[in-house]
Structures are given as structure tokens and as C-alpha cells.
Amino acid sequence: MALLRVSNLEVDFDTPEGLVKAVNGMNFEVAEGETLAIVGESGSGKSQMVLSFMGLLAENGHARGEALFHDKDLLKMNPRDLNRIRGKHIAMIFQDPMTSLNPFLTIEKQMAEVVMHHQGLGREEARSHAVEMLRAVRIPDPEERIKQYPHEYSGGMRQRVMIAIGLLCEPELLIADEPSTALDVTVQAQIIELVSELRKQTHMALILITHDLAAVAEIADRIVVMYAGEAVETGSVDDIFYRPQHPYTRGLLASVPRLDRESDDELQAIPGNPPNLLDLPVGCRFRDRCVEAVEQCRQRPPLWVTQDGRSSRCVLPVEGGEILEEPAAVEQTA
Amino acid sequence: MRQEGLLRHATTRLLGLVPTLLILITIAFFLIRMAPGGPFDGEKVLPPEIRANLDANYHLDEPLLQQYFRYLGQIITGDFGPSFQYKDWTVNELIAQGFPVSATIGGLAMLLAFVLGTLIGTLAALRQNSAVDYSVMGVAMLGISIPNFVVAPLLILVVAVYAGWLPAGGWDWSWQRMVLPVITLALPVIAYIARLTRGSMIEVLHSNYIRTARAKGLPELLVIRRHALKPAILPVISYMGPATAALITGSVVIERIYSIPGLGSYFVQGALNRDYTLVMGVVVFYGVVIVVLNFIVDLLYAWLNPRIRYDVT
Amino acid sequence: MNSEIKTSNEDLSVSDPFAAAFVEEDVRGRSLWVDAWHRLRKNRAAVVSGVIMAFMLLLVVFGPMVLPWEADFTDWDNTSTPPSLETAHWFGTDAVGRDILVRTLEGGRISLLVGLVATLVSLVIGVTYGAVAGYYGGLTDRVMMRIVDIVYALPFMFFVILLMVVFGRHIILIFVAIGAVNWLDMARIVRGQTLSLKNTEFVEAARACGVTHNSIIRRHIIPNLLGVVIVYVTLTIPQVILVESFLSFLGLGVQEPMSSWGALVNDGAQDMESAPWTLVFPATFLTVTLYCFNYIGDGMRDALDPKDHL
Numbered sequence: 004m005a006l007l008r009v010s011n012l013e014v015d016f017d018t019p020e021g022l023v024k025a026v027n028g029m030n031f032e033v034a035e036g037e038t039l040a041i042v043g044e045s046g047s048g049k050s051q052m053v054l055s056f057m058g059l060l061a062e063n064g065h066a067r068g069e070a071l072f073h074d075k076d077l078l079k080m081n082p083r084d085l086n087r088i089r090g091k092h093i094a095m096i097f098q099d100p101m102t103s104l105n106p107f108l109t110i111e112k113q114m115a116e117v118v119m120h121h122q123g124l125g126r127e128e129a130r131s132h133a134v135e136m137l138r139a140v141r142i143p144d145p146e147e148r149i150k151q152y153p154h155e156y157s158g159g160m161r162q163r164v165m166i167a168i169g170l171l172c173e174p175e176l177l178i179a180d181e182p183s184t185a186l187d188v189t190v191q192a193q194i195i196e197l198v199s200e201l202r203k204q205t206h207m208a209l210i211l212i213t214h215d216l217a218a219v220a221e222i223a224d225r226i227v228v229m230y231a232g233e234a235v236e237t238g239s240v241d242d243i244f245y246r247p248q249h250p251y252t253r254g255l256l257a258s259v260p261r262l263d264r265e266s267d268d269e270l271q272a273i274p275g276n277p278p279n280l281l282d283l284p285v286g287c288r289f290r291d292r293c294v295e296a297v298e299q300c301r302q303r304p305p306l307w308v309t310q311d312g313r314s315s316r317c318v319l320p321v322e323g324g325e326i327l328e329e330p331a332a333v334e335q336t337a
Numbered sequence: 338m339r340q341e342g343l344l345r346h347a348t349t350r351l352l353g354l355v356p357t358l359l360i361l362i363t364i365a366f367f368l369i370r371m372a373p374g375g376p377f378d379g380e381k382v383l384p385p386e387i388r389a390n391l392d393a394n395y396h397l398d399e400p401l402l403q404q405y406f407r408y409l410g411q412i413i414t415g416d417f418g419p420s421f422q423y424k425d426w427t428v429n430e431l432i433a434q435g436f437p438v439s440a441t442i443g444g445l446a447m448l449l450a451f452v453l454g455t456l457i458g459t460l461a462a463l464r465q466n467s468a469v470d471y472s473v474m475g476v477a478m479l480g481i482s483i484p485n486f487v488v489a490p491l492l493i494l495v496v497a498v499y500a501g502w503l504p505a506g507g508w509d510w511s512w513q514r515m516v517l518p519v520i521t522l523a524l525p526v527i528a529y530i531a532r533l534t535r536g537s538m539i540e541v542l543h544s545n546y547i548r549t550a551r552a553k554g555l556p557e558l559l560v561i562r563r564h565a566l567k568p569a570i571l572p573v574i575s576y577m578g579p580a581t582a583a584l585i586t587g588s589v590v591i592e593r594i595y596s597i598p599g600l601g602s603y604f605v606q607g608a609l610n611r612d613y614t615l616v617m618g619v620v621v622f623y624g625v626v627i628v629v630l631n632f633i634v635d636l637l638y639a640w641l642n643p644r645i646r647y648d649v650t
Numbered sequence: 651m652n653s654e655i656k657t658s659n660e661d662l663s664v665s666d667p668f669a670a671a672f673v674e675e676d677v678r679g680r681s682l683w684v685d686a687w688h689r690l691r692k693n694r695a696a697v698v699s700g701v702i703m704a705f706m707l708l709l710v711v712f713g714p715m716v717l718p719w720e721a722d723f724t725d726w727d728n729t730s731t732p733p734s735l736e737t738a739h740w741f742g743t744d745a746v747g748r749d750i751l752v753r754t755l756e757g758g759r760i761s762l763l764v765g766l767v768a769t770l771v772s773l774v775i776g777v778t779y780g781a782v783a784g785y786y787g788g789l790t791d792r793v794m795m796r797i798v799d800i801v802y803a804l805p806f807m808f809f810v811i812l813l814m815v816v817f818g819r820h821i822i823l824i825f826v827a828i829g830a831v832n833w834l835d836m837a838r839i840v841r842g843q844t845l846s847l848k849n850t851e852f853v854e855a856a857r858a859c860g861v862t863h864n865s866i867i868r869r870h871i872i873p874n875l876l877g878v879v880i881v882y883v884t885l886t887i888p889q890v891i892l893v894e895s896f897l898s899f900l901g902l903g904v905q906e907p908m909s910s911w912g913a914l915v916n917d918g919a920q921d922m923e924s925a926p927w928t929l930v931f932p933a934t935f936l937t938v939t940l941y942c943f944n945y946i947g948d949g950m951r952d953a954l955d956p957k958d959h960l
Binding site: 356357360364365368369371478479481482483484486487489490491493494498582585586589590593594604605608609611616619620623624627 | 683758800801805806807808809812813814815816888895899900901902912915916918919921922926929933934936937940941943944945948
Binding site: 057059061065083084088089090091094095097099103105108117120154168 | 548554
């Protein structure tokens with residue numbers, strides 16, 4: 004059974020320049036205990052998508068569609084009910100650990116408040132629980148360090164604290180939005196590894212958002228590839244890495260260094276830029292950058308789906324798949 | 338460690354105040370001695386021997402530099418000398434009489450301004466770009482623009498003369514006589530603090546750590562109170578120094594309009610009558626008050642902001 | 651004073667990368683001034699204020715020429731009369747029968763003149779001081795800014811009053827006195843801007859070509875400071891007008907027969923119980939002017955310097 008089922012999710016922003024369509028009809032599921040990676044270039048809408056059902060969009064952002072968590076729609080929930088889920092059943096860690104912790108409060112306060120609020124623990128209990136959690140994310144000398152302020156921590160250490168805060172209530176789902184991007188290269192791997200390891204211990208589900216396909220190869224169960232605000236391809240890690248269907252996925256893979264490839268194979272970046280979100284093209288959004296584009300791509304491409312949960316939105320057929328959504332000649336994205 | 342740093346910081350800052358005060362005294366002293374005519378060039382011409390006597394009495398016959406150092410020495414011992422105009426009064430006595438009145442009004446006004454200003458600013462920030470926000474900020478701009486000495490007579494006219502709810506002026510330490518002066522004095526400061534708080538609160542509410550706090554599932558009220566209020570109020574704390582100066586300046590005109598026997602009234606009287614020692618005394622005294630309050634505000638800011646480190650090199 | 655938290659009224663949310671990215675992209679093409687002009691024109695409060703001030707200026711300059719009364723003419727048949735069309739005293743008269751409208755307009759001339767000239771004085775001092783400190787840097791800068799810090803801590807209004815007492819109440823002195831104590835903000839801002847400008851390529855290029863210090867300051871630094879300077883000029887004018895009216899209200903400003911809005915408010919406050927119009931009209935003119943200038947200054951700042959709100 005799906006823990007989280009997102010369907011037809013749309014997010015847009017009112018800006019002085021017009022309506023920016025950040026997410027356009029996302030569909031995906033996360034099963035209990037599963038690790039789902041959402042991969043896409045920056046600006047593909049992956050962050051805004053998760054922020055939307057966490058109720059964390061900026062004021063000029065609007066979300067439509069459905070995000071069912073245990074069959075309850077997060078998007079239609081009132082703030083009070085949403086607050087019973089955020090931080091307790093779904094936790095989130097963010098891209099920039101340098102600014103994501105409150106510089107005016109000690110680590111202890113920022114950790115203790117979560118369990119005090121959600122589990123009604125007293126100050127002392129909350130504190131010792133927080134110390135244990137800091138130990139779990141391998142912060143040395145946690146009894147002392149918990150009294151410190153964020154500025155006394157390094158970037159990597161702050162992200163560990165963020166992870167510890169996320170795990171305090173043993174959530175069923177952890178959302179990590181580019182948790183290692185802002186960190187040093189050496190620290191990046193440690194953080195991803197830590198998240199993956201803790202996930203195994205706690206059996207929670209994990210949504211890992213990243214622009215780096217290579218980073219998720221080891222730890223993800225399934226991958227959603229996002230482009231211009233929609234999922235262009237979904238599949239297991241093996242499917243995506245060894246049998247990519249969508250030209251965009253293949254393009255992404257070609258830009259990733261891999262051990263199983265000849266070393267003289269050159270890495271290739273996908274030429275061109277993603278479409279303007281203020282004025283999305285009718286038809287396939289990847290068309291202008293696609294080496295395999297044909298006349299048919301001027302129509303909205305069909306959505307292929309297989310029995311084992313693969314999907315691809317492209318005119319190219321998927322082996323063993325059937326068309327769930329017919330191509331449409333004139334498409335109104337609004 | 339932090340405590341130690343704070344203490345060292347305080348000491349350094351305290352020593353830094355000395356040149357400030359010295360310059361203040363020096364400028365004031367020489368400025369006023371440049372004035373054509375002295376305190377005894379009044380209505381009637383005094384006989385020369387009496388005049389010489391008076392001058393000798395007040396050391397006006399000494400070279401200027403000697404007078405200056407004499408005055409410095411006096412001030413260090415906390416003695417501002419006798420008043421030229423109010424015979425039989427020393428400047429210290431006048432200050433001791435006027436300052437409690439001024440400080441009461443100023444202190445109450447500051448309190449009112451801080452509480453109301455941050456409250457209004459926060460509300461406007463939470464309702465950003467709504468009708469409430471726009472009207473509150475429009476009124477705040479009016480509060481900044483409309484001078485004290487326009488508000489005061491209008492308030493007297495409406496509240497005291499037409500409605501008769503409160504006395505129009507005078508002073509007897511009763512709350513009825515404090516209401517109008519305190520409101521008048523606080524008004525522009527309320528408006529300024531409200532604008533300041535709104536701006537910083539909006540910025541803080543858009544910060545990443547507030548997003549983190551919301552992601553934790555804390556109720557919005559708690560997010561604001563625990564996570565947003567302190568950083569949003571810091572700029573207001575920095576403004577408290579200039580605000581004190583503004584209140585003291587404002588009190589000069591407020592005290593005159595409401596006929597309040599505060600230090601400001603003495604200052605204006607002294608200035609109009611060329612009462613050197615009194616004017617000097619008040620300027621130096623208020624200079625000290627402002628400098629000391631700035632120092633306290635600075636410490637308060639440092640204490641509230643854990644990011645400030647005191648790496649004394 | 652430390653202010654690590656910069657305040658900002660920006661409507662665009664910081665945590666919205668999409669909106670921010672799009673706005674930025676669009677702006678890059680246009681020049682700073684064209685762009686600033688567009689933003690200013692979108693600010694309705696600033697535009698309305700600008701129109702009102704233009705009208706006020708015309709009224710103050712030409713009004714007294716057109717109106718049938720002289721400012722010091724005493725109409726003994728109409729003393730303390732309320733505003734009326736019949737007597738042709740539209741704003742009424744004061745206790746000695748002088749026309750309030752003409753007096754208000756002529757007072758406005760003085761108030762606005764003081765506002766402009768004293769601002770100019772503070773501008774010249776502040777820009778020179780700040781540009782020199784920022785340009786030479788090092789010890790010169792440290793000493794000069796330390797002096798500014800010290801003077802900043804002084805109760806400056808008291809010094810204006812002292813200056814007025816010491817040097818008498820001549821109008822030229824009012825300009826100088828107010829200007830002389832109001833240049834600190836300007837100096838600080840100009841210094842900061844100069845520091846950041848100093849190391850830009852075009853200044854370095856000029857220096858490499860052997861251009862002298864003085865002409866680098868004059869030809870390169872000062873023209874590039876124009877934006878901030880304009881903003882602060884519009885913000886300083888109402889402050890200066892306020893200081894002048896404050897002095898005049900205390901009886902330390904302009905002297906009879908000259909008058910300013912502050913002096914008129916003072917006169918009006920004496921008679922307000924019997925003749926409130928003598929207070930209300932000059933007070934309204936003064937407040938409207940300050941209100942409008944503040945909005946124009948705000949708008950200018952948002953338009954020219956959208957990052958740095960305070």
C-alpha cells in the first residue's frame with residue numbers, strides 16, 4: 004500500500020512577470036519503507052513540489068491536485084491537522100544547512116521543542132532524547148555540543164543536526180531536499196550514507212531529491228526523473244540506469260561518470276536550456292533539446308505504463324507497456 | 338567564555354566613551370564662549386566694579402583655556418557650577434529637579450513605543466500586502482511625518498479643550514497629566530519602530546530557519562514567538578539608541594507645550610537667556626545620558642545576538 | 651552598531667527561487683535609471699506625493715503674487731475672522747488681521763527654501779567627507795569615521811540650538827547650522843559606496859593611466875554615487891524642514907517679519923482656542939509636505955536601491 008500518493012499535482016507562482024508553472028501534473032507513489040529518488044535539473048520543480056504538500060510554499064505559490072498521506076489529502080488539510088503530521092510523521096531536511104537552523108537558539112532548544120510539542124515530553128526527557136539522537140548522527144561529545152549555537156557548528160555538522168531533528172519523532176517518511184549539495188565534496192558522501200543507514204535502521208520511507216543521478220544509484224529503490232515540472236520517466240534503479248526509456252533520462256545518464264563504461268567515452272551535457280516556465284510549449288517539453296525529436300512531438304506525448312510500475316512520457320514506445328494517456332493534439336496546460 | 342567576552346567587550350566600549358564625552362564638552366564649551374555678549378550684558382548696564390566682581394566670581398576674567406580646564410575639572414567631580422540666571426540655584430539642583438520629570442515622560446514614552454511599535458509592525462508583517470497592512474503603514478508614515486509640536490496642540494484642542502477629558506497641561510505627577518505628553522512623545526517613535534519591525538519581520542519570516550520551524554509542525558504562533566520575534570526585534574534594539582536621542586529632543590518641545598517643568602524647559606529658557614552654565618550643564622548631562630544608554634543598548638544587542646563574538650585582538 | 655539583519659520590504663519571497671530568478675533575468679537588460687524610473691512610476695504613493703509636491707511648490711511660489719493680500723498687511727476690520735469667501739480671507743485671519751493663506755504660503759517659501767539649501771549644505775559636506783574617507787582609506791578613513799561616530803553620539807538638536815543661540819538667528823545661519831549637523835548619514839553612506847566603487851575596474855583603469863586622486867574622485871567616484879545621493883537628498887529634505895520648524899516653534903528660528911511653517915504653528919498654537927484655523931492651516935501644509943517628501947524618499951529608495959531598506 005502506498006504511504007504517499009501524489010496525483011495531478013500542480014504548483015504555480017504569481018510573479019510580477021506572470022504565472023510561473025513550476026509543477027505541472029506530477030504523479031508518483033512512495034511505499035512504506037521505500038527509498039524514492041526524485042531527480043531533475045535545478046528549476047525542474049522538484050523542490051517546490053515537495054514544499055507544496057508540506058504546506059511550505061511561499062505566499063505567492065498555489066498548489067492543486069492531491070497528495071494522499073495515509074489516504075488523507077495533505078493539500079486540503081487545515082493548518083492544525085497538517086501540524087500534527089509535519090515533524091512527527093513526515094520530516095524534512097533542507098538543502099542549505101547554513102541557514103536552516105535558527106542562529107538565535109541553541110541546538111538543544113531547536114531539538115527539544117520537536118519532541119516536547121509532538122510527544123509531550125518534559126524538558127529533561129526531551130534533552131536526553133535529543134542527545135541520543137545527536138549521538139546517532141555521530142556528533143562527537145553531544146552532551147556538550149547540544150548547548151551550543153549553530154554558528155559553532157560546521158556545515159556538515161549542521162546538516163547532521165538537521166537530520167537528527169528530522170528523526171526525533173521516528174517519522175514514517177523523511178524528505179531530504181538536496182541534503183548534500185551545499186556541502187564539501189568529501190562531506191557529501193558521508194551525509195548521503197548517513198541518511199541511508201539511518202533509514203535502514205528505522206524502516207522509514209525516504210524521498211531523496213537531487214540533481215545528481217549518480218549520487219542515488221546506491222541507495223534508491225526507485226527513481227522519478229523530472230523535467231519542466233512533470234515526471235518524464237519513472238522506474239526502478241536498474242530500469243533507469245540500464246534500460247532508460249526517455250531521451251531525457253538517457254541524456255542525464257550520458258552526463259554522469261560511470262565505472263561500467265569505457266573510460267574514453269566522453270561525458271556529454273544535454274545542449275540547450277529547459278523551457279520557460281512562464282510560457283510552456285505545447286507538446287513535448289523536451290522537444291527542443293531532444294536529439295530524437297520528430298514531427299509528432301508537437302503533440303502532447305502519450306504516457307506509457309507497464310505492469311511493474313514503469314512509466315515514460317514520450318512518443319517512443321515502452322516495451323511491454325500500454326498507453327495510459329493518449330497523445331493529445333491541442334493541449335491546454337492550464 | 339561568552340560571559341568573559343561580554344565583559345571585555347563592555348570594558349572596551351566603556352573606555353571608548355571617554356573621548357566622545359570629552360569632545361562633547363569641548364565643543365559645547367568653546368561654542369558657547371564664542372557667543373557675542375555674556376550673561377551679564379542684560380537689560381541694564383552694570384557699574385564696572387560690580388561687573389568685574391561678578392566676572393571674577395564666575396572666573397570669567399581668566400584666560401579661556403584656564404576656564405576650560407577649570408570647567409573640565411569641575412565636571413569630573415560632577416559639579417556643573419551655579420546657574421547664571423536662576424540665582425541661588427546650582428545647575429546640579431536644576432537638573433536634579435527637572436530630570437526626574439523628563440525621565441518619567443521619556444521612559445514611559447519609550448516603553449509605550451517599544452510595545453506598541455513591535456506589536457503593530459508584527460501584525461502588519463503577518464498581514465503583508467493586505468488592506469490592514471497598507472492602512473497601518475500609511476498611518477505609521479503619518480506618525481513619522483507629523484511633527485510633535487503639531488500633534489500636541491491638536492491633542493490639547495480636541496481632548497482637553499473640546500472634550501474636557503484631560504487637563505491641557507501642567508504637572509503634578511498624576512497620570513492624567515502624563516497621558517497626553519507621553520502619547521505625543523511616543524507617537525513618532527511608535528511609527529518608526531512599527532515600520533522597522535514590519536520590514537525585519539517580513540525578512541525573517543522568509544528565512545530558511547522559519548521554514549524549518551514550520552516543517553517541524555509547530556503552530557504558527559509558536560513559530561513567530563519563539564523563532565521569529567527575537568531576530569526581528571534586533572534592528573529595533575539598535576534603534577533604541579537614536580530613539581532615546583529623539584525622545585530627549587522631542588521632550589524639549591513637549592515640555593514647553595504642556596508646561597511641564599522638565600529639563601527641556603530649563604534648557605530652552607537657558608538658551609534664550611544665555612545662561613552658559615545651565616545650557617552647558619544640560620548638554621553635557623544629556624550627552625552622558627545618551628552615550629550611556631547607547632552603551633547599554635549595545636550590550637543588550639550583543640547579549641541577544643549569539644553570533645557576535647568578541648575577538649579582541 | 652551591529653546590524654547584521656538587514657530589513658527589507660521586498661514583496662518577493664526570498665525562499666521562492668522561481669520568482670526571484672525570473673525577475674532578475676528580466677531586469678538585467680534595462681539600464682539602472684530606466685529601470686528605477688519604471689519602479690518609481692509603479693509606486694502609487696510616491697507618484698501621488700510627487701504631484702502634490704509639484705502643486706505645493708507652484709502654490710507657494712506664485713500664490714502670494716496672485717492673492718490680494720500682503721503677508722504683513724493688517725486688516726483691522728477683520729481680526730481673528732474664520733475662513734470665509736466674503737471677506738476674501740479664505741483661510742481666515744490672525745489676531746491682528748493678517749491673512750492666514752498668504753502667511754502660510756510665504757512661510758512655505760521659507761520652509762522649503764531652508765529644506766533645499768540646508769540639504770545642499772549637508773550634501774556638500776557629507777559627500778566630500780565620505781568620498782575622501784572612502785577613497786583614501788586606511789588610517790585617514792579610520793580617523794575620519796571615528797570622528798563621525800563620536801559626533802553621531804552627540805545630541806545634535808542641542809547643538810543646533812546652541813549654534814542659534816551663539817550666532818544669532820539669521821536665516822543664513824539656519825542653513826549652515828542645520829546643514830552642519832545633518833551631514834553624518836550622508837558621509838557614512840557615501841564612504842561605504844566609495845569603498846566598494848574604488849576597486850572597480852574603471853577606477854583602476856583611470857588610476858593606471860596616471861589620473862590624479864582629485865580628478866578620480868571628481869570624475870569617477872562622485873558621478874557613480876548619484877543614485878544613493880539622490881535617495882538621501884529626498885530623505886534629508888523633510889528632516890531639515892522639520893528641524894527648522896522645530897526651531898521656529900521654540901522661537902529660535904526665523905525672526906519676524908519673516909515667517910516659516912514652524913513659526914506659524916507656534917503663533918497658531920497660542921490662539922488655537924479662539925481661532926483654531928490659525929493653527930490648522932499651517933500645520934496641515936507642513937504635515938502634508940513632510941508626508942509627501944517621506945513617501946517620495948521611500949519610493950526613490952525602493953526604485954534606486956531595492957536591496958537596502960532601512
